[in-house]
Amino acid sequence: MKTQVGIIGGGPSGLLLSQLLHLKGIDNVVLERQSREYVLGRIRAGVLEHGFADLMREAECGERMDAEGEIHHGIFIAHDGVKSRVDLFEHTGGNSVMVYGQTELTRDLYEARDKMGGKVIHNAEDVKPHDMLTDAPYLTYRNGDEVIRIDCDYIIGADGFHGVSRKSIPADQIREYEKVYPFGWLGVLSRTKPVSEELIYNKHERGFALCSLRSQVLSRYYIQVPLTDKVEDWSDDDFWAELKRRLPVEVADALETGPSIEKSIAPLRSFVAEPMRYGNMFLAGDAAHIVPPTGARGLNSAASDIYYLYHALLDHYQKGDDTGLDSYSDTALARIWKAQRFSWWMTTMLHRFPDNIEYDNRLQQTELEYLLSSKAAMTSLAENYVGLPF
Numbered sequence: 001m002k003t004q005v006g007i008i009g010g011g012p013s014g015l016l017l018s019q020l021l022h023l024k025g026i027d028n029v030v031l032e033r034q035s036r037e038y039v040l041g042r043i044r045a046g047v048l049e050h051g052f053a054d055l056m057r058e059a060e061c062g063e064r065m066d067a068e069g070e071i072h073h074g075i076f077i078a079h080d081g082v083k084s085r086v087d088l089f090e091h092t093g094g095n096s097v098m099v100y101g102q103t104e105l106t107r108d109l110y111e112a113r114d115k116m117g118g119k120v121i122h123n124a125e126d127v128k129p130h131d132m133l134t135d136a137p138y139l140t141y142r143n144g145d146e147v148i149r150i151d152c153d154y155i156i157g158a159d160g161f162h163g164v165s166r167k168s169i170p171a172d173q174i175r176e177y178e179k180v181y182p183f184g185w186l187g188v189l190s191r192t193k194p195v196s197e198e199l200i201y202n203k204h205e206r207g208f209a210l211c212s213l214r215s216q217v218l219s220r221y222y223i224q225v226p227l228t229d230k231v232e233d234w235s236d237d238d239f240w241a242e243l244k245r246r247l248p249v250e251v252a253d254a255l256e257t258g259p260s261i262e263k264s265i266a267p268l269r270s271f272v273a274e275p276m277r278y279g280n281m282f283l284a285g286d287a288a289h290i291v292p293p294t295g296a297r298g299l300n301s302a303a304s305d306i307y308y309l310y311h312a313l314l315d316h317y318q319k320g321d322d323t324g325l326d327s328y329s330d331t332a333l334a335r336i337w338k339a340q341r342f343s344w345w346m347t348t349m350l351h352r353f354p355d356n357i358e359y360d361n362r363l364q365q366t367e368l369e370y371l372l373s374s375k376a377a378m379t380s381l382a383e384n385y386v387g388l389p390f
């Protein structure tokens with residue numbers, strides 16, 4: 001088989017790039033290790049920055065997002081039982097975020113790919129990139145006993161943190177930066193009315209908590225838990241009781257509880273691999289970087305890679321101009337590191353760190369007090385939360 005762009009990974013990064021390229025007549029194939037049901041069974045974040053929503057529209061995948069997603073103009077930050085609103089709209093001169101679940105967004109991308117006859121191959125086993133340093137790279141994958149080869153101009157590694165593409169780069173050609181946090185987030189999805197129309201980020205001495213939502217009938221809540229906790233340790237009742245303890249009283253009193261329809265623990269990690277290019281293979285999304293979820297940057301960081309990569313590939317195929325491809329890694333990483341900084345800052349400010357000394361705790365409290373009393377600090381939070389310009 002032959003194509004122009006061979007994409008490893010059928011998550012949001014790979015599918016969005018595939019769709020955008022196809023619309024411009026650039027042939028591509030997506031190789032996904034899992035079944036579609038498996039990919040769509042994963043519950044992930046749900047806050048899209050403005051630029052990402054625009055990219056979905058450009059990919060002709062924005063219809064359901066625009067109909068069912070919610071535009072949010074603010075978020076709440078609560079500490080010591082007091083809730084303060086950060087007006088994203090006002091502090092960014094009219095910007096906002098779109099609340100729309102990653103699962104729904106991925107479903108829309110799959111449907112769009114199907115409608116256009118896009119080539120998305122599921123259950124592709126043993127995917128491997130080859131000859132990335134030559135002008136004739138290729139991919140192989142296995143279907144039962146058969147090994148299939150796909151020749152391409154470029155390989156895109158959009159196969160997430162545990163994917164094969166980053167791991168195929170020789171260790172002396174890539175540098176990895178990692179920070180692992182000493183806690184995780186226990187998340188619960190429930191068919192209940194969200195306790196707040198806007199997200200509430202809560203700092204509490206028992207640990208961080210987040211009130212989020214997918215729609216007016218579907219809520220998503222998280223609490224910080226020790227890494228040693230297992231999902232089985234947490235009954236629904238225990239979860240709701242602990243969440244309530246961490247929320248301001250009026251929020252806890254208004255909380256509607258119900259059976260969990262999904263419950264999972266995710267460890268918090270920051271990770272960046274650079275450069276994001278190895279010969280004619282380009283990394284994008286979680287394959288190259290991870291953030292803790294506190295700043296809602298994960299999916300948005302993936303989208304910014306796709307924005308740069310899409311335009312770089314367009315310039316190559318439409319104008320024979322490779323400057324975008326040559327600068328991709330530097331351009332993408334400059335924005336990625338800013339998202340890393342913001343996610344680290346939000347995480348550090350709002351969580352309980354088991355090894356903190358009292359001095360650290362007082363500084364943490366001061367950071368929050370400063371944020372909520374300073375227009376400049378709130379503007380900084382707001383411009384990062386809605387997404388820095390591409």
Ligand code: APR
Nearest residue numbers: 009011012013033044127159160163164285286298299302
């Ligand atoms: N071969 C083929 N596909 C693979 C392989 C492999 N060896 N390894 C992983 N994959 C697939 C995974 O099954 C997954 O569907 O690659 C896809 C990667 O998708 P994601 O992990 O969702 O990563 P990405 O598309 O970059 O999405 C951005 O940012 O913070 C996160 O939650 C956010 O998942 C979102 C991500």
Ligand code: PHB
Nearest residue numbers: 045046212293294295296
């Ligand atoms: C979510 O709804 O899953 C969510 C929202 C905001 C975050 C993290 C997760 O910062």
